[in-house]
Amino acid sequence: MLKEPVERVLSGGRRAVYRHPLVVRMWHWLNALCLLVLLLSGLQIFNAHPALYWGQVSVFDKPWLAIGSGDGPAFPSWITLPPWQDLAGGRHWHFFFAWIFVVSGGAYVLYALVSRRVHRVLLLSRGELRHLGGSLADHVRLRFPRGEQARRYNPLQKLSYLILLFGLLPLMILSGLTMSPGLDARFHFLTLLFGGRQSARTVHFFTAWAIVLFFVVHMLAVLAAGPLTEMRAIVTGWFVIGGRKEER
Amino acid sequence: MMEPPSSRRRWLQRALAAAGSLALSACDRLANSERVTSALGAEETWTRHVQRLLLGRDALAPEFSEKDISKEFRSNGTTDPDTDAYNRLAQGGFADWRLQVGGLVEHPLRLSLRDLQSMPSRTQITRHDCVEGWSYIAKWKGARLSALLARAGLAPRARYIVFYCADTLEITLDGTGQYYESIDLVDAMHPQTILAYAMNDRPLPIPYGAPLRLRLERQLGYKMAKYIMRIDAVETFKDISRGSGGFWEDRGYAWYAGI
Numbered sequence: 001m002l003k004e005p006v007e008r009v010l011s012g013g014r015r016a017v018y019r020h021p022l023v024v025r026m027w028h029w030l031n032a033l034c035l036l037v038l039l040l041s042g043l044q045i046f047n048a049h050p051a052l053y054w055g056q057v058s059v060f061d062k063p064w065l066a067i068g069s070g071d072g073p074a075f076p077s078w079i080t081l082p083p084w085q086d087l088a089g090g091r092h093w094h095f096f097f098a099w100i101f102v103v104s105g106g107a108y109v110l111y112a113l114v115s116r117r118v119h120r121v122l123l124l125s126r127g128e129l130r131h132l133g134g135s136l137a138d139h140v141r142l143r144f145p146r147g148e149q150a151r152r153y154n155p156l157q158k159l160s161y162l163i164l165l166f167g168l169l170p171l172m173i174l175s176g177l178t179m180s181p182g183l184d185a186r187f188h189f190l191t192l193l194f195g196g197r198q199s200a201r202t203v204h205f206f207t208a209w210a211i212v213l214f215f216v217v218h219m220l221a222v223l224a225a226g227p228l229t230e231m232r233a234i235v236t237g238w239f240v241i242g243g244r245k246e247e248r
Numbered sequence: 249m250m251e252p253p254s255s256r257r258r259w260l261q262r263a264l265a266a267a268g269s270l271a272l273s274a275c276d277r278l279a280n281s282e283r284v285t286s287a288l289g290a291e292e293t294w295t296r297h298v299q300r301l302l303l304g305r306d307a308l309a310p311e312f313s314e315k316d317i318s319k320e321f322r323s324n325g326t327t328d329p330d331t332d333a334y335n336r337l338a339q340g341g342f343a344d345w346r347l348q349v350g351g352l353v354e355h356p357l358r359l360s361l362r363d364l365q366s367m368p369s370r371t372q373i374t375r376h377d378c379v380e381g382w383s384y385i386a387k388w389k390g391a392r393l394s395a396l397l398a399r400a401g402l403a404p405r406a407r408y409i410v411f412y413c414a415d416t417l418e419i420t421l422d423g424t425g426q427y428y429e430s431i432d433l434v435d436a437m438h439p440q441t442i443l444a445y446a447m448n449d450r451p452l453p454i455p456y457g458a459p460l461r462l463r464l465e466r467q468l469g470y471k472m473a474k475y476i477m478r479i480d481a482v483e484t485f486k487d488i489s490r491g492s493g494g495f496w497e498d499r500g501y502a503w504y505a506g507i
Contacts (some may be wrong), residue, residue: 058320059320059380088500092288184466198383
């Protein structure tokens with residue numbers, strides 16, 4: 001395992017840093033596909049009963065939250081998979097991609113921990129933790145680290161990736177599995193952890209939107225930091241820094 | 249102040265609209281494709297194998313106490329078979345109803361409600377989970393399916409238990425709209441698998457499957473056939489109705505409904 005990133009000198013004083021190993025890039029794109037399909041098919045499944053509850057059971061005449069007017073689907077067809085009402089189909093899409101998502105995600109987390117990539121690339125140092133406020137202020141003003149500083153993930157970026165990887169994604173998987181009547185027979189502590197099956201369903205729904213929020217911020221950050229540079233990095237692995245005019 | 253959209257913006261709008269409709273029609277074609285549908289169906293096999301491995305034969309679905317029983321229940325699918333034959337049975341309090349047990353068994357049975365009530369029973373307060381996403385908790389009492397099958401004597405070739413119901417959920421020309429379900433022997437022999445004749449200490453109400461319904465606590469509601477008239481032990485369900493092992497299975501739903 002390389003301790004220091006491989007580097008290439010380009011023309012015009014620019015340098016290319018090998019930032020994303022192949023495993024990371026593959027997982028990133030597979031994950032993007034899985035999360036897209038899981039969201040669209042999840043909304044299809046949600047449309048079958050567009051109400052949310054807390055606890056074990058549904059209180060039909062007093063849902064905690066009901067979405068839609070009752071006429072027509074809660075989420076429109078263009079945002080569901082399949083694009084027409086089809087709970088059986090939505091479930092097949094959802095569970096097929098859930099399997100890919102869980103297996104590839106589990107393998108990736110194992111790799112990231114064993115290779116110590118989490119420690120090298122994602123964990124925040126004490127100094128970074130102290131300057132989190134400053135980093136946030138820079139982000140709000142759309143001032144992104146340039147040049148040498150752009151070699152590493154900045155503290156907010158690290159924090160958001162950590163929250164996604166060790167917070168939102170596991171929460172999504174666990175709340176999803178908790179809804180399974182089969183697994184409930186063996187792992188009932190999960191149901192107790194979430195406070196009931198209907199609570200788990202509600203958590204599953206809102207965590208999905210938290211991941212959508214992550215995606216929106218992720219896209220804004222890519223746009224603001226230079227979509228070309230960022231896209232090249234996550235496709236080829238090479239992140240270009242420096243030069244007269246930083247590439248946008 | 250409104251400005252006329254620049255040609256560049258117009259171009260961008262058109263490009264986006266084109267890309268959008270292209271993506272949508274691609275989605276349509278993907279979701280409609282026979283090959284895609286059958287490939288996606290693999291998830292059911294993975295889920296079944298892994299859940300069977302994790303659960304084993306005897307892991308019990310959680311059971312609750314009296315105070316956890318829901319205030320509200322919901323019935324789905326057929327809420328009243330409403331055929332002449334069924335209505336006659338219901339009017340007589342199902343005294344004339346007989347459960348037929350046949351197929352690959354050594355001793356075919358014909359059982360009245362009273363016969364079933366005198367067989368080894370089990371009472372359980374469990375959560376009913378519908379494929380649509382909702383749940384309720386209720387108390388069920390019924391005859392253990394394992395005891396009934398032991399009495400009938402399963403032939404060695406028997407692999408599945410099929411439940412034929414009194415209700416027709418979809419009007420079809422070939423009669424494949426009649427409700428039926430099938431389970432394998434692992435589920436049939438599970439201690440919580442019962443033929444319920446009572447719900448919340450009262451005779452099973454019609455919307456919930458009177459006079460007899462299946463309780464299969466480790467799977468979703470659509471597996472739990474209501475209005476049961478006949479039970480057959482079979483080697484395969486490929487030759488029954490449309491061949492997928494159940495009314496909803498014939499319409500694309502998974503045969504193994506543990507998730």
